Amino acid sequence: MAWQALVSCALLGTERQAPPALAGDDALGRLLGQLDGTDREGDLLRAAGVVALWQRAGQELLDDRQPCPPASAADSVPVCGVRAARHLERLLQGQNVELLPEWLEQLAAVGRRVPAALLPALLDVGARQMDVQPLLPAVLGERGDWLARQREEWRYAVRVRDEAQWSSDSQAERLALLQYLRTVDPARGRELLASTWDTELARQRRAFLAVLAIGLSLEDEPWLETVLDERSAETRAAAAALLARLPDAALVHRLRERALNVLRGTLAAGRLVLEVEPPEDEPALRRDGVTGAALPGAAVRLGEKAWRLCQMLAAVPPATWCQHWQQSPAAILVAAQASEWCDALREGWLRATLCQGDADWAEALLSLYPDHASHTAALAALLPAARFEQLLMGLLAEDPERALLILGQAQRPWSVDLGRAVLSHLRQRAAEDKSLESWASSALRGFARWLPPQLHDEVAAGWPVEARHWPRWETALNACLERLRLRRVMAEALRADA
Known part of the structure; x- marks a missing residue:
């Protein structure tokens, strides 16, 4: 009550209202009684300081009756040296932080671990920087693994996981468990997800489906086919995208047959000419992830028919067209340039190339996307090192601007x-x-x-x-x-x- 009275006086101003009389018989009242009232502003500030300190001193500590977690196991891996630790500290402070993955890879290669004092900062950076996360379990040591278990935002770095985490309320913890299981036992990860699928929210379902890309195989196909019957278009699209990564999946065969009827090629004067009859909207196509309009957030802007064509091509291994027409990827892309459906064709083949990891098509597409914020790096990553360097050596001689x-x-x-x-x-x-x-x-x-x-x-x-x-x-x-x-x-x- 004393504090509220002082606040009210401060809001009204001491010219309108004198500070409240707070003298009393207790220790606080006797101390406040020493104010003589001749300096209203000064008395108000002195009283506020005394009451604020009195309130802080009177606060009781929270009584945490939870048992302490078991102590960390002893580390058998030696810590890195002082010089290396200083370098890591600077990286974690934001200086050349893009070099952190390289530093962590080299640390693991020499069989050392991160110093204990830098573990919290490293776990914080890893929570924000996805390319760092896979590198941490090898260099955190026992104490780092123990520390990662103590805070939800850090649990992505835990090495060994317990299936009991699946009942956790933490989405991050459940995603981390599914990632772990898909790495060590993909079938068990899928079974665990299927066991609670009906109770998951649509947003959670899409996040879980993204994790199924780890260890993806034809063993996942029967369950993913059932997901194609979901009501959510986004969930169906996520399942269809996974099935499209499996060249022998039934969905790929279905869309391949349709695509061969939609896109035809003929030779005229030794050159490939493409004819497109864009697909119409059908329930069967929608079930296979081919929708009439781009989903929210899509990076590409195409009309409905062009978008359906693009999605259909994205699900078909691009080598299909080379075999069907007996043409190289470069020749097919040249033919696409003359088509009114060029944007849809190129975008569809780009997606199919990234989906299937086709190096031949990646090399042909690199010349079309030499400076794209995401496509260039993704296409370059599909080429074996020797092939990538051979391509760049040739471009440096023929088209150095594109090479750079x-x-x-x-x-x-x-x-x-x-x-x-x-x-x-x-x-x-x-x-x-x-x-x-x-x-x-x-x-x-x-x-x-x-x-x-x-x-x-x-x-x-x-x-x-x-x-x-x-x-x-x-x-x-x-x-x-x-x-x-x-x-x-x-x-x-x-x-x-x-």
């Missing part, structure tokens, strides 16, 4: 030979006194993420420092060299621990 665009987006390490070829081309550009375009400047900085660190000294040498535009090149080069240097010293520190 692809390299700026492709998220994969380079060999020494590719690194030297790129450096040679960039030095030549600088020697020709070409201004460094803004995208190229950014790309040069980004190249340091994928260049072999042992090329640091070669990267620094051989540049035409007398060129008119050299200052712009120098700024980008220095940023590249600094990141390369950091990668090299981080690797050296970890190797010293081995």
Whole structure:
């Protein structure tokens, strides 16, 4: 009550109302009784300070009667060295955090673990950064695994899981359990999901279906076929997308037969000509995930018929068309350029390529998507290292602009030979006194993420420092060299621990 009276006085102002008389017989009242009332503002502030401190001092601590969790098992894996720990600390503070996955991979390779003091910060970063999560169980150690169990946001990093977690109210914990089971025993993970499927909310169902991509096989097909009968279009689409990853699934065969009737190719003067008869809306197609309009959040904007065509093609292995028409992916894509349905055809084949992991089609599509925020890296990842580098070596000679665009987006390490070829081309550009375009400047900085660190000294040498535009090149080069240097010293520190 004393506090509320003081607040009321403060709101009205001491010119309108004197501070309340709070003197009394208890200890607080005797202390407040010492205020003489000659300084209203001062008395109000003094009384507020005394009452606030009195309230804080009188608060009782919460009585936590829950038993303490069992102590962590002792760590048998040695911790990384002091230098390596300092590097990790800086990464976790946000300095060059994109290098964290590389650092964690190297830490696991030398058989060391993360220092205990840095575990909370690392688990926090992992909760936000999906590419870090798969790397943590190998480097957290026993204490890190124990710590991950103590907080819901960190349970994604727990190594071994108990099926009792499936009854948890935590969606994150249940997703983590399903991910674990699909990794070690896919059939058991599917059975556990099927056992509670009827009670799951639609949003939860879609999240669980996304996890089924782990360990996906034809053994999952019978159950996924039942999900195609769900009322939710989003849930049906998620199940259909999983079935489309299985070339021998019945859904793929159904849509393949329909697609061959919808899209026909004929040879005219030795060139492929495409004819499209877009599919109409049918219940059977909707069941197989082919809808009349893009779902909310879809990245592509097509009309209804074009969207149905795109979805149908996305479910058919792209090699089907090469075999059917006896044409290469590049020739088929050239033929698509002449079709009024070009956007739908290209988008459908792109999705099918990413779905099936077809390297031949990925190589052909890379030339069409050299600088896409997500497609370029995804397509490049489908090519074996030797094939990717052979393609880029050829492009550097024939179409260097396109090669540099692809390299700026492709998220994969380079060999020494590719690194030297790129450096040679960039030095030549600088020697020709070409201004460094803004995208190229950014790309040069980004190249340091994928260049072999042992090329640091070669990267620094051989540049035409007398060129008119050299200052712009120098700024980008220095940023590249600094990141390369950091990668090299981080690797050296970890190797010293081995």
